Amino acid sequence: MPMSTIHDIASHLESIAPLSYQEGYDNAGLITGDASWEVTNILCCLDCTEAVVDEAIQRGCNLVVAHHPIVFKGLKKINGRNYVERTIIKAIKNDVAIYAIHTNLDNVLYRGVNSRIAEKLGLLNSRILSPKPSPNGAEIGAGLIGELPSAMEEAHFLEKLKEIMLVGCIRHTWLLGRPIKSVALCGGSGSFLLPAAIACKADIYITGDFKYHEFFDADGHLVIADIGHFESEQFTIDLLHEIISEKFTIFAPLKTSVNTNPVHYL
Helix, strand or coil: CCCCEHHHHHHHHHHHCCHHHCCCCCCCEEEECCCCCECCCEEEEEECCHHHHHHHHHCCCCEEEEEECCCCCCCCCCCCCCHHHHHHHHHHHCCCEEEECCHHHHCECCCCHHHHHHHHHCCEEEEEEEEECCCCCCCEEEEEEEEEEEEECHHHHHHHHHHHCCCCCCEECCCCCCCEEEEEEEEEECHHHHHHHHHCCCCEEEEECCCHHHHHHHCCCCEEEECCHHHHHCCHHHHHHHHHHHHCCCCCCEECCCCCCCCCCC
């Protein structure tokens, strides 16, 4: 049986989340490596760091599929002065390709980052929170909104959210004394979608990276629940593993054992 190439893997990923769906600031796609390389194995992760590249080398993987691109901006010099440059140097020296599938995977409704969160929470009737036009008429855009099977008291829902999303704490606004039924969410940094969540009359908005003054903008319309950036996207690793495994059976893709969350709590 012929070996799969990086191009084969990328084509499958892009059939689910085309590169044209990514935001203008993003850098999804093949970041290091040659698309014609035969794949020995794949390591799935949220962030491709030096430690993840080391793990890929040790575990015989010459392709890292990451959610976040290690390179967002153009690199004018690559001399190892920061973690981005060191990661790129290590990957190139060891013939490890890095592929990122970021906001294009965020922006799809089916099998996207946000739909995985919705599945975890058991939401029904999921739809895009902030739709945008797509070149092929597909339903794409930022965030997601859906409904719980039955309404839950706020504090009880927050406790379930902690349990399901494996978080130790949740930063949230004042509870409003109203049941939670309509749930809006966005994996990663989603404060920009708060107006959309309010306009859709969500009871709660779940995301990460809210700044202090942005919490005031809830203004009694809904509850904001900030569960953290990494925490909200951690199950994307499982999603990537499943998407690749279902198509390619000549090797067994791996999930990273490295916790790349840069935020820690005492």
